[in-house]
Every structure is written in C-alpha cells, then in structure tokens.
Amino acid sequence: MFEKDHDGMLLLKMGGELIGLYEQYKEQYVEFMARFVDFAQEAYKNRQNEIKLFKDLVDNALEESVKKSKDIVDQFEKKKKPLVDQMNEIIQKFTSKQATIEELEPTLIDLGESFNEILYDLWKNLMMTEMQLYEQCEESRVQFAVNIAEMITQLMEESRNAFGAWRESEGVWSMSQFESLSKNLGKKNMLGDVPLELHEVMMDRDLLMNLVAQSTDNHMRFIDARDDLLTTRAAKWMDDLVQGTNNNEIKRNRDRILEINYFIDTQREDWTDMQMGLTEIVDPETAALLGDDF
Numbered sequence: 001m002f003e004k005d006h007d008g009m010l011l012l013k014m015g016g017e018l019i020g021l022y023e024q025y026k027e028q029y030v031e032f033m034a035r036f037v038d039f040a041q042e043a044y045k046n047r048q049n050e051i052k053l054f055k056d057l058v059d060n061a062l063e064e065s066v067k068k069s070k071d072i073v074d075q076f077e078k079k080k081k082p083l084v085d086q087m088n089e090i091i092q093k094f095t096s097k098q099a100t101i102e103e104l105e106p107t108l109i110d111l112g113e114s115f116n117e118i119l120y121d122l123w124k125n126l127m128m129t130e131m132q133l134y135e136q137c138e139e140s141r142v143q144f145a146v147n148i149a150e151m152i153t154q155l156m157e158e159s160r161n162a163f164g165a166w167r168e169s170e171g172v173w174s175m176s177q178f179e180s181l182s183k184n185l186g187k188k189n190m191l192g193d194v195p196l197e198l199h200e201v202m203m204d205r206d207l208l209m210n211l212v213a214q215s216t217d218n219h220m221r222f223i224d225a226r227d228d229l230l231t232t233r234a235a236k237w238m239d240d241l242v243q244g245t246n247n248n249e250i251k252r253n254r255d256r257i258l259e260i261n262y263f264i265d266t267q268r269e270d271w272t273d274m275q276m277g278l279t280e281i282v283d284p285e286t287a288a289l290l291g292d293d294f
Helices: 006-012 019-097 101-180 196-202 203-280 284-289
Strands: none
Touching: 006 019, 006 196, 019 101, 019 284, 101 203, 101 284, 196 203
C-alpha cells in the first residue's frame, strides 16, 4: 500500500517518532488481517469439504440409479427372450411352409402387443428411475447452494470486519501522522537532511494537510480495491460453482433421456426387423397387421 503511495513514502522520510507510529500501524494491520487470513483458510477447507460431500452424494446417487437401470433392462431382456423365441418359431414355420400367414396372424398380433407392453414398461421404468435421480440431485443441489451461500456470507462478514478494522486503523494512522508532523511544522532546525520536496511541505501547513489527505485517500482507495476484489471474486466463484453444478446436472439429465429413447427406438427397430422376414413376402394388407403400433 505504501509502495504505491508516493505522498505517504515522502512523509515517512521525516523519520523519528513517525517511524514508530508507522510500525505500530503495521503491527495492528498484521494482527487483524492475520486473524482474517486464518479464518479464510479454515473457511476454504470447509468449502472444499462441502464440495466433496456433495460430489460423493451425487456420485452415489448416480451409481445407484445406474444399478437400478441395469436391473430394469435385465428384467426386460428376460421378458423379451420368450417373445423373440416365439417369433423365430413362427418365422421358421412360415418359411418351411408348415403354416400359412393367415394361421399365424393371431399369434403374431398377440406377440406384437406383448412386446409393445414390455417395451412401454421398460421406457416407463427407466424414465421413472431417471426422474427420481433428477429430483434427488435437485434437492441436493438446492441444499448445496444454500450451504455454500451461507459459507460465503460468513466469509464476507469476516471480510467486512477485517477491512473495517483496517479502515479504522488507517484513520488513526492519518491523524497520528498529521499530529506528529505538525510538531515539526516550520522548524527548519528539526528537519535535518530530509529531501527538498519534503522540506518545502514541512514549511507550509496547507501543503502538509493536502499531502496527508492525499496519502490517506490513496490508502483508502487501495483498501477499497482489495475489499472489492475479494468480494467480487468470492461472489463469482460461488455463482460459477452453483450455476456450473446446475448446468452439468441439466445436461446429464437430457443426455440420459436421449439415451433411454434411443435404446427404446433400437429395441423397436430390432423387433420390426424380425417381422420383415415375414412382411417382405406377404401382401401389404397383411403386413400392416404386423406393423409396430407402440
């Protein structure tokens, strides 16, 4: 702060009592800002722990959802197998001319309806599992956002206290500095070998007052800038974290829904391809009866 303050550095060259006051100011600054740094470091650990807890919770929920989905698909495959076996038997009977399409038609229709039923159940159960996961993650994300916001609020409160104490200390320093310098105002014999620029200031009360005021303004702007930087960064970090978490979950949910629908479409196409073994050689009216009506 002083390195960026030409006026303040010039006044410090007066030396003597002023250096003692300067060291006292520095010690006060280190004391209350060190307390804030200690709090901030502990708060950082707490935030990282909160992030890990949330991530573990989501990962566990995802793992459980994947397991449920696999069980649902396995159940579907078990129900699908006898239907596929029956369809293959019908195709075999038809291609070997053991039965006509008219004789097989009722069984084909029943098979199609049965397949559509288990396919719909598959879609419904997978969607329900995904919906439950999304709702569970949404509740976790809302609570996570609340917890992070509370932590950042606590950090900001400590920050306000620390920077408030810094500003008060700066005010005390400014007054003490002026009082100390005023004791030697106009006393050439007390100035020693101070720089010519400072010598001129110490011979003019208005110049001294202006220089002290400018130095204080420089310090206050510096303090305000640091305060604003911390506040802005903390708020942006929180917003990016929460928004990023929300965006990731929305994308995951959309991708999962697309994946489910693609899997359903693939199952439907596979069943249709099996029917094509019959429909390619029968009349259009009969083929229509065998079509997929899911």
